[in-house]
Amino acid sequence: MSIPLILVGAGGMGRAWLQTIEAEPRAELAGVVDLDLDAARAALVEAGRTDVRVGSDAVALAQETGAQAVVNVTIPRAHHPVTTAALFAGLPVLSEKPVADTLPRALSLAAAAEVTGQLFMVSQSRRYNPQLFSLRAQAEGLGVAGALVTEFFKAPRFGGFRERMLHPLLLDMAIHPFDTARFLLGAEPVSVYCEEFNPPWSWYDGDAAATAIFEMDGGARFVYTGSWCSPGQETSWNGSWRLSAERGTATWDGDHEPVVEALEQGAAEQGALDEAVLDEVGTVPGEGIAGALAEFLDALAAGAGAAPGRSEGAGVVTPMGEVHENIMSLAMVEAAVESASRGGRVRVDEILENAWRQALAGESRDEVRERLAAWPSVRGALTAGARV
Structure with a gap:
């Protein structure tokens, strides 16, 4: 039985999601919402689905069509109002990253999910990659991690807003490797x-290059070095990765199968590692946004709601990207930007607590503010029950 969905946003990414929904047999496109109704109609004409309803309000169109969930592909500053309205209307939400345009608004959404009991999942689409799942299984087989290093060097000429941003690399791209590091290390x-810095030949107004060193719980270090104005010998869009652990090293070029070299590993141990890798890769529900949609539908079918603190039935697993789990990736971005601005080391908990205070001060819904105020700590609220 398919689940009827409302797609909100008919731009470039919205059209990609429209195609993905159409290709998923367990999903039914019930309606397309955009402030520009002509854009919504044009997207449907392009897809050959002129029979689908359009509207400018997601909740209203869901009520008219009987849709049971929302896919939010609006611009980041619209994520908070669109998702909040859907959650309070009893509609689970799958949203494009980032969870919100600011960390305080992201915390507000986590509290709104708790208050309403609805699932809110963020599509961190680059996690849905069989090679990445393979690398994670190999990392687990190598024991305690010491250092995870990634390099990202590209030279895209986007034009438009990215070339005018203050922190183009950190704000627009770094969330992907930051999220990947959490996934790989389980930390x-x-x-x-x-x-941050800007090479003299850069065509960006803001700093287009950065190096960040994260301390992760458990003691491992994650080192990120990247540039968006580095022509020649470019890396994959997934970056180039190296993991150093107690029993060996694993590398991944971002486009092909990872390579592992384990020390003093016998045939039996290698066989066990190979089996673990196969099992891990077998858990990937799909690639890219198709994988995110598949996991969202799996979670809805299993009865998943808002973590943490919900009552889980047998077999119900919090999906990757559930709002509480995903916020830490956005927190890494904001902490890196703050560190670069200050010129010193920044504690992530400081960033989280400051965002929590701003969320409390700016929250317009009494029940959401009360839930935020009841959190014993931000980190505790985000990590309790979240799947990593």
């Missing part, structure tokens, strides 16, 4: 030291 950030 959360403790602190960061970051430096």
